[in-house]
Every structure is written in structure tokens, then in C-alpha cells.
Amino acid sequence: MFELIVIIIIIAVIRNKIEKSKNNKPARQVTPVPSRQQTRQTPPRQQTRPQQTKTAKPAPAKNAPAAKSQIVAQEKSTTEMLREKALQDDREEMRDKQEQRMKNKKYYGNHNYAQRYLIGDPIPKDKRMVYCPYCNAENLVPAYGRTSGYNCYFCREEL
Secondary structure, eight states: OHHHHHHHHHHHHHHHHHHHHHHHSOOOOOOOOOOHHHHHHSOGGGOOOOOOOOOOOOOOOTTHHHHHHHHHHHHSOHHHHHHHHHHHHHHHHHHHHHHHHHHHHHHHOSOEEOEEOOTTSOOOTTEEEEEOTTTOOEEEEESSSOOTTEEOTTTOOBO
8 A cells, every 4th residue: 555655656756857847848839841742843853952061069067967867857757667666675675574573583583484374364384383483473484394493483592
């Protein structure tokens, strides 16, 4: 739900910026395009080309890179901006998960965590249910092998 609200806000901000940029742009001058019949009437040899004159290019301003970056930012579509935002959110989420793993490892040791058992779900054949001695929660741990190295899914106490 929170992500949906954030996406809607981002879309509204982007749409607002696009409308402001459209209002600030000068009106484009439209040059008339000759129709097909007009171009057929004159043979190709008789068409005149506009003469190109060499004009000196203005010296680039010191703030040119900043202006270019603003233009590039305005040219991005909404879907591209949302895609970039989603990638950034994924990176932040992965970073948060890694920090949480490191914190858990520091406080609780290098134990694996049991899986959550929901009441009414069938117990898989390769798992068995273990009750936590601290919070009495139901946890799923492997049925065979080392089961002593697991912590509770809910309270993180050793099972």
C-alpha cells in the first residue's frame, strides 16, 4: 500500500514538472511542408537548395553541463523514471536486508532461522515442527540432519 502511494506521488510530481516545462518553452515555429503534388510539379533538377552560410558557434557557457543534465532529466519518460526509482528501491532494500543479517549474526551468532508455520498448513515431509522454548511459537526445521543450529522465526532465540 505504501509503495503505491509513493508511486502515485512520484507520478504527480513528474507530471507537474512536465507541465511546467511545456509552459516555459517558446512556441515552435512551424514551417509549411509542400504537398506531394507540389513537389511533383517541379523537376528535381530545378529545385533550389537553401544556401548554407557558415556562422560562428557561440562559446559554450560555464553552466552548460548543468543545463544539459536538466534537459536530459526532462526528456526521460515517466516509465523510465519509475523504472530507475524501482531499481533504486531494490538496491536500498537489499542493503537493508544485508545490514539486518549482519546485525542478527552479531547478536545471535551464525545460526539459521527456522521457517514460519501457519496454523492449518500441512507440514512438508522433509520438515518437522518444533516449539520455541521462549515464546512457544511453532517453527519448521529440517526433519533430518543438524536441527540444533536454528533460531526461532519470531523471537530469534535458539531452539
